[in-house]
Amino acid sequence: MTYQVIIPAAGLGKRMRAGKNKLLLELNGVPILVHTLRVFEEDEACDGVILAIHPQDTKEINRLLQKYQISKVSDLVPGGDERQHSIFNALKTVEADGIILVHDAARPFIQKIHIHRLTQKAEDTGAAIMGVPAKDTMKKQKDGVVVETVERSSLWAVQTPQAFRISLLKKAYQKAEEDKFLGTDDASLVERLDFPVSIVEGDYDNIKLTTPEDLYFAEAIIKKREK
Ligand code: CTP
Ligand code: MG
Secondary structure, eight states, X not given: OOEEEEEEOOOOOGGGTSSSOGXXXXXXXXXXXXXXXXXXXXXXXXXXXXXXXXXGGHHHHHHHHHHTTOOOEEEEEEOOSSHHHHHHHHHTTOOSOSEEEEOOTTOTTOOHHXXXXXXXXXXXXXXXXXXXXXXXXXXXXXXXXXXXXEOGGGOEEEEEEEEEEHHHHHHHXXXXXXXXXXXXXXXXXXXXXXXXXXXXXXXXXXOOOOSTTHHHHHHHHHHHHHO
């Protein structure tokens, strides 16, 4: 079982309000982006990383790759205006078939055991994502009034990585481009092909660092793992 991984890192991190790409902020003295890259650097099943970056971060990210001796980045591609465009730019550089993962650079706490469980599922089925059961009661609202209480047991919060057969993901991205469809994750593009997407249980620690308070949770996860 081997895979390649696309890591979109070309966002602006606006909601983090750090005045720069949030991925360059440090946790425990190491940039968030490097935490994420290290997981794949240290996974023997990972054959290569295609990293999508914003042109304004090129110099700094090249410096970090050298400093932290990240050797698995086979391609650095320019990001696009939307996450989906950044990933499509990266996907266009992938030639062979096999399994491709897409993993947000903003999720540094992903662990190998979950990557392997997901990759295995994608090898068996063609498309697999990971998520965790929703913990909160979920309601639909409109204009400040509850429309419906949604049955929680069927709801999962979906994370990255997501894993696909390369030929399938390319087809899904091509169709999305033709239809001008913009999804909030990669699986939604595959679902539009009526291809069944498997879902496996992920990890509540695998949070996406989005707003400033997420950094407190991140510090706590790091402390817990140091024990
Ligand atoms: N991303 C990307 N290209 C974009 C937008 C986002 O590669 N045009 C990446 C981000 O760098 C991040 C991941 O997609 O690793 C998930 O996006 P998000 O958490 O929304 O990050 P940002 O877009 O950077 O943050 P914000 O939406 O707050 O500006
Ligand atoms: Mg964003």
